[in-house]
Amino acid sequence: MNNSLAVVLIASGIGYGTPLLYASLGELLAERSGVLNLGVEGMMLIGAVTGFWTVQRFHAGTAVALAAAVGIAALAGAATSLIHAFLVITLRASQIVSGLALTIFAGAAGLSSYLGNDFNLAANPARHTFHTVFPASWQGWPLVGPIIFGHNVLVYASWGLVVTVWLYLTRTRPGLNLRAVGDAPAAADAMGINVAAYRYAHTLVGGALAGVAGATFTLAINPQWFDNITGGSGWIAIALVIFAFWRPELCLVGAYFFGALQDLAPELQARGIHLGPTVLWTNALPYLMTIVVLVLVSASSTRRWLGAPAALGTPYVREEG
Amino acid sequence: MRGITKRFPGVVANDDVGFEAAAGEVHALLGENGAGKSTLSNILTGLYRPDEGEIHVYGERVEFHAPRDALDAGISMVHQHFRLVDRFTVAENVALGDHRREGRAFRLRSRAIERRVAELGERYGLAVDPRAHIWQLSVGEQQRVEILKALYLDARILILDEPTAVLTPQEAEVLFGTLRELAADGRTIVFISHKLHEVKAVSNRVTVLRAGRNVATVDAAEATPRSLAELMVGRGLGEGVRAAPREAGEVVLALDDVWADGDRRGAAVKGVSLQVRAGEIVAVAGVAGNGQRELAEAIAGIRPATKGSIRVAGKTPRAGDPRAAIAAGIAYVPEDRLGTGLAPSISIASNFALKSYREPPASTGPLLRLRRMRDRALELIKRYHIAAPGPQVPVRLLSGGNLQKVVLAREFSGRPKMLVAGSPTRGLDVGAIESVHAYLHEAAANGVGILLLSEDLDEILTLADRIAVIYEGQIAGETARADANVEEIGLLMAGGQDPRRD
Amino acid sequence: MVAVPAASLVFAFFASGLVLLATGHDALSSYRRLFDAAFLNRGALGDTLVSATPLAFTGLAAAAAFRMRLFNIGGEGQLYIGAITAAAAGLYFGGSGGPSAFAIAAMVVAGCAGGAAWALIPGILRAFFRTNVIITSLMLNYVAGYLLTYLIFNSQSYWRQTIGFNASVFPTSKQLPNSAIWPAATVHVHGGVALPLGAGFAVLAAGLLWVLYSRTRFGFEANVLGDSARAARYAGMRTRRKILAVMAISGAIAGLGGASQDGDFRHTLDADPNGLQRQFYGYSGIVVAALARYNPLAVLLVAFLIGGLQNAGNTLQGADFPSGLVGVIQGIILFSALGGELLVRYRIRVRRRERAGSAPAAEVT
Known part of the structure; x- marks a missing residue:
């Protein structure tokens, strides 16, 4: 049973989907405040390289080293997003150009590659990595074994994060204020909410989560370093936020779905199933589905229920009297 | 306190x-x-x-x-x-x-x-x-x-x-x-x-x-x-500008059972019939959001009329085609001056050419004649006393009154038969309001039919020859200015019945 | 006008210098070698043109669309598709024994058509469903990339080499026949600089684009539409048609860049994951366009400079010259250009506000 295609795909979807989940939750928070950050890929790579550097150079027990690595990755991601925040919130630069610049600056041909090369990180595999939390024997249990008990602590933490973000958005005052800042910054400002502060805070949290997402790659999924190790996941994360209608619980579903797609082609091939150009359509599917969802979201009749934060992408300037 | x-x-x-x-x-x-x-x-x-x-x-x-x-x-x-x-x-x-x-x-x-x-x-x-x-x-x-x-x-x-x-x-x-x-x-x-x-x-x-x-x-x-x-x-007031009654000419705008959709679902204009004669100012009074903008846009061809007919000087321009409306002689001063009436970051000269760039003298074939556009802008800036540093500056740098003058100058220079104006003085100071009113009077005197959509009853009573009241997309009543009664108009604006119909 | 980009360039090199110093490199000598490798060394100019030509195409493509506030960041994918269609045309017509000019013309047309068609997908979605061009064009970059890989690595497509020993060991693409290879003019300075035909097309495209946007009715409409869609509709401009036209032009230029990759430089459809797809020409093109403030003629100049930087990065890459430095410098240049421009605008705005304070009194005419 545990070898059935469905179970294998769900289990690997959770594994591959976890960095997507972290990154998309971070991007979701930033976008809910009105800041579109196209630099997710760059921030992830910074998180990946700094997290990896930490476990290689920081001599401590596995648990401590890994905790430090995740913390440093989060800090580095947040620091990277600070550039974007300053440019678009304080200087009101174009969010698109700034986000792209961030990816070029930090991404596969930028700072992450520079640091990886300069510290010669590609030479060795990771000294500490995340392993499954529960005993191996549990994973033989039908269904729940691989799906529920077969993961590392980053996966379980991400489940907690989904609930936290969901509660934050719907059940707390800061969450309410955040939604107001993203939807109607002028209204929020008039009610004494500091629009810029909310935008800075959530852009930085978004960067931190992208950093963690990157570290997930180098410390768990593929515990080594090479240029462009995230392979475009950052862009999928951006797509995912739209796919999930800016809602955290749907981010989880979408992340695991997109994660499963990444494993679909090899699994099908291993089982000798051929469904046309499998590699092509399984790879392209997340992007094509995002386009379809975007068309649905753009239709005016659904916009108000499902749509993006109304002020997404636009700087807030206090109206001149 | x-x-x-x-x-x-x-x-x-x-x-x-x-x-x-x-x-x-x-x-x-x-x-x-x-x-x-x-x-x-x-x-x-x-x-x-x-x-x-x-x-x-x-x-x-x-x-x-x-x-x-x-x-x-x-x-x-x-x-x-x-x-x-x-x-x-x-x-x-x-x-x-x-x-x-x-x-x-x-x-x-x-x-x-x-x-x-x-x-x-x-x-x-x-x-x-x-x-x-x-x-x-x-x-x-x-x-x-x-x-x-x-x-x-x-x-x-x-x-x-x-x-x-x-x-x-x-x-x-x-x-x-x-x-x-x-x-x-x-x-x-x-x-x-x-x-x-x-x-x-x-x-x-x-x-x-x-x-x-x-x-x-x-x-x-x-x-x-x-x-x-x-x-x-800050000074004594005159009796207000009230032009002598004008001789109304032939019908330049005839609306017959016009319907148009709003931005949200459903019709915003529901069967409006109205006539405007040459040299006549007809006001449509109403609280904002009762279909005025949609009506104006339907006449200007920006929004397709879903039903009914709009005839301009006897002809029927294609519905929902702004160019056809412009060609038929419709000028439109939209309520949203900077953004609809004018492109904010484009030069004053280009904004003057916004509707005429397709034909000579502003263009020859696919090519623009930039010098001619600039000369024309200089001329209009002078004629309409527009306070502007020059024809090449972005139009958004002008003040509200001057923006409205740019729009009016452009619309009048197209030699329209019919002018539709949506709240043309909203947000302007008294001096600018007076000059806008003067330009509207002058146009009417020259035989242009004017449809004025406004929420400001004082303005309507000063300018209009006839007053129609719009409520929820329908004309709730119509009266000549001489017979106008503020309370009655107010009641109609609120959706009350026309007392004379009882 | 020039002061802000120049100042941001200086600032960018200063900031990147800090990165170099912080990681234990000699900033000045690194820059010296960078500059030599980009422009001064023997053969450097020719190599810089190789890097600059695709950037000019993608930069022009971005500039054409961004001017109308259509944020087409799909230049990357449009370039791939242009490379695919142009390679098909080159293989087909180049092998038919006709004149070389005919094969080249067919590649140009096919590249433009392929790129334009790919760009029209987000264009149509934008025009008819008001879908955000940024995201759709971005998503299609990946689809195009996977398509490119698939054609050579996972299928028996027309582009894939199936004959010969090498082809049976490792998937590879067919070489273009000689008549489909674009000629280059050689200028005899500094040991000879090859001017690729594609560079000539880029200059031509920049000139046409400049005329189009500043001297024609089409450009007038695009400028109004980019500034205010409502004003354009008000003036009776055909919004949808214009969106489609601009997206098609933008995609065609990027697609031509793809054709130039086939014909000028790679002489095959390059699907290698470390080849064309690792250059990120499409994304860098947006940087180029933004630095040039979407002015087509300035795009050429900026593309040349950034091309020099990339070329130098490629040449020098090694133990004492970390890869990735070029991306860092590019990013910082763009950050400082963005920041610098906005700082200047800030100051102007503040000054204007002070003056505007007295306007209401003076305006009562």
């Missing part, structure tokens, strides 16, 4: 302005557009910081660094353009930004907030469903939400900026009742307006502002609309 003084160096929006309002008083701030009312209220609510001056609330000196400080001091404002989050419920909007009492809790207790909003609404006759989403509410209801927001925060001082602009005269009466009740409760109401009769009707005292300065504070009971107007404008 005593002694608010604000000083600004140089000739700025507010120059040494001050007024006092007592608890339990409705205090009006009267002044024309640009007199500094909005700046003053933005200072009072902490949006702007004064360069000089002091604010005292209940005898205590306060300093506002941010909107939150003003809210904490008990000052709330109802802006002219509501500051509501469309996608939130009433209760969520009311709870927004509250950071005292239950607001200090990290948790959002939706039920408790909804209950309190309902209580407040009941007590002050401001009934709205706390769970309704803002976008489902009418404009009047949205205004109630704004007032509820202030009451929820225990505002002792409530500032309302032109609150009646979006209301019918009858709805305004209800609002005045609420305001008096709130004042009787011991609160202070600051009522900002440029409408004389309202100010006189609702307030105890009136502070008049002119060009950023304090002119006078008078008792409303002792003032007359005329004395207030003279204080506001």
